[in-house]
Amino acid sequence: MENSFDPAHVNFVHRGTFGDQADAGAVVMEISDEDDWGFTMRTLTPVKNPEGARHVTRTNDEKTTRDITARWWMPFARASRFQYPNGLVHSIFTAATPIDDRRSMVCQFAWRNDTEADVSSADVIEFDRRVTAEDKYILETTDPDVPLAERASEISMASDRAGVLMRRKLHQLLSVHGEDEATTPPVR
Numbered sequence: 001m002e003n004s005f006d007p008a009h010v011n012f013v014h015r016g017t018f019g020d021q022a023d024a025g026a027v028v029m030e031i032s033d034e035d036d037w038g039f040t041m042r043t044l045t046p047v048k049n050p051e052g053a054r055h056v057t058r059t060n061d062e063k064t065t066r067d068i069t070a071r072w073w074m075p076f077a078r079a080s081r082f083q084y085p086n087g088l089v090h091s092i093f094t095a096a097t098p099i100d101d102r103r104s105m106v107c108q109f110a111w112r113n114d115t116e117a118d119v120s121s122a123d124v125i126e127f128d129r130r131v132t133a134e135d136k137y138i139l140e141t142t143d144p145d146v147p148l149a150e151r152a153s154e155i156s157m158a159s160d161r162a163g164v165l166m167r168r169k170l171h172q173l174l175s176v177h178g179e180d181e182a183t184t185p186p187v188r
Contacts, residue, residue, distance in 0.1 A: 008159035020048040089113040
C-alpha cells in the first residue's frame with residue numbers, strides 16, 4: 001500500500017508507462033480525512049504520455065497531469081481516482097492480502113467515465129497490467145520486512161509522508177491490542 005501512496009515513485013518505477021524522471025522534483029501532496037482506519041491523499045502529478053499510453057489517456061499530448069485522490073483503508077485496501085485535464089477519470093481499487101511473510105495476493109480492478117466505444121476494456125486492462133508489472137518488479141526486489149516504528153537509520157523525504165503515516169497507524173493498531181511488531185534483525 002505504501003508504494004501506492006508515494007507520488008515520487010511514479011517518475012522512477014513507471015518509466016516504461018508514464019513516469020518521467022525529468023519531472024522528478026518536489027511533490028506536493030495533501031493528506032486529509034484522517035481517521036482511525038486510514039486517510040485520503042491528494043496530489044497533482046505531471047506524467048509523460050508516450051505513444052503506448054495515448055489511446056487509454058485519450059489525449060495525444062506528450063505530457064499530461066494526473067489529479068489523484070486516493071483513499072487508504074488500513075491495512076491493505078485503497079481506491080484511487082486519477083483525473084486528467086480532458087475530463088477522463090480512471091479509478092482503481094486494490095486489495096492486498098498477505099499469504100505469508102514474503103508474499104501477498106493482489107486483486108485490482110478499474111472503472112472509468114468513458115465507454116467501451118472510446119477505449120476498450122481490454123486496452124485499459126492491458127495498460128493497467130503493464131503499470132502493475134512495473135510495481136511488482138520493484139516490490140519483489142524490496143525487503144518485505146519493513147519496520148513500522150520509526151528508526152533513526154531510516155531517512156524519509158516529503159513524498160514518503162503518507163507511507164510514514166501508514167506505518168505509524170499500523171504500529172498504533174498493534175499497540176492498542178497489546179501487540180508489537182516482530183522484525184528480522186538488520187543484516188550488517
